[in-house]
Amino acid sequence: MPSSKPTPVTMDAVYTAPGYLFRRMQQIAVALFIEECRSFDLTPVQYAALVTISTHPGIDATRLSAVIAFDRSTLGNVIERLQAKEFIVRKPAPEDKRVKLLYLTKAGAGVLNEIMPSVEKAQTRMLQPLKPADRKTLLSLLTQLVDLNNEASRVPLRAEDALEHLGRSG
Amino acid sequence: MPSSKPTPVTMDAVYTAPGYLFRRMQQIAVALFIEECRSFDLTPVQYAALVTISTHPGIDATRLSAVIAFDRSTLGNVIERLQAKEFIVRKPAPEDKRVKLLYLTKAGAGVLNEIMPSVEKAQTRMLQPLKPADRKTLLSLLTQLVDLNNEASRVPLRAEDALEHLGRSG
């Protein structure tokens, strides 16, 4: 017969779970980013979107979502905010009336250039407590893990999608 | 004079940043949790809260927030939802009219017992793609990093706070 004796629950069920640790590190990462970049009025997500629009001028929202693996619905609001701050502009695509193409404004390119050192500082700070060798190990394992689990999230990363707006066929 | 020549921005500014990788892993971790625990109507945060109330019956919201390092404001809504699902109850504290003490209901204890295997499965799955030795390494480094960066987040983990409701002096 199946034993229904309940295992005594301890806080280890939370503290040692990788999911909990990833959540904590995400909180910490965002906190450090916001702290270092306070003067630029850009969130981590907005920064990632801005970088991607910079490297892929004329990308549309759907492809942008695939390239940084952010939800399409979420990205709509992010784009709105970047547009409100006048860091990007949206232009209707001539060949497809559904699509709106994204471009950096001068202000957007400017803020991106200026914020870079602060972003670097935040990224450095979050791994700082580890020994240099451990930083490399963690980053390597984390990169592998994200890549190998790519399909597990709703919006898998599709870096190659970024090239489609340049006229490739899928 | 300072060179204002802008460094060409590449997607590496996003893809290799630890902050981005932590965000991706958090997304993936939540997605796997939700998938494995679909039948239980509990989110990762609600699960963590339930575990903590189980191991600390009679804890209040502020101490709960310190023990799992979740924001106090956020936790208010989480508690409301757990209460709506009748997994917990809130009782006013006799000695302090501000405080409401949290307790598991029978249904709460039941769901916690039943969900455990699915939670375990989700936690296992998210590290599965790595070799066993690498899983151990990553978990160890992650645990260290979260601990060493504890003060960087708005709500640092204060595990010892959990004992106060048992009558300690701070």
Add this chain to the structure above:
DNA sequence: GCCATATTGTCAGTATACTGTCAATTAAAT
């Protein structure tokens, strides 16, 4: 050309997260 299908942006709804504020209440200072 027509029709089933897919894509795009958008929206409503729910659930974290954080900032800042507030009233009620308690504790501390003197």
Add this chain to the structure above:
DNA sequence: ATTTAATTGACAGTATACTGACAATATGGC
């Protein structure tokens, strides 16, 4: 004891995230 501080739960406001739906538009099969 009275003023001052701090604490507690709550709230409003902003910003990710995901689900599921929708109209407008494109595309494919035929």
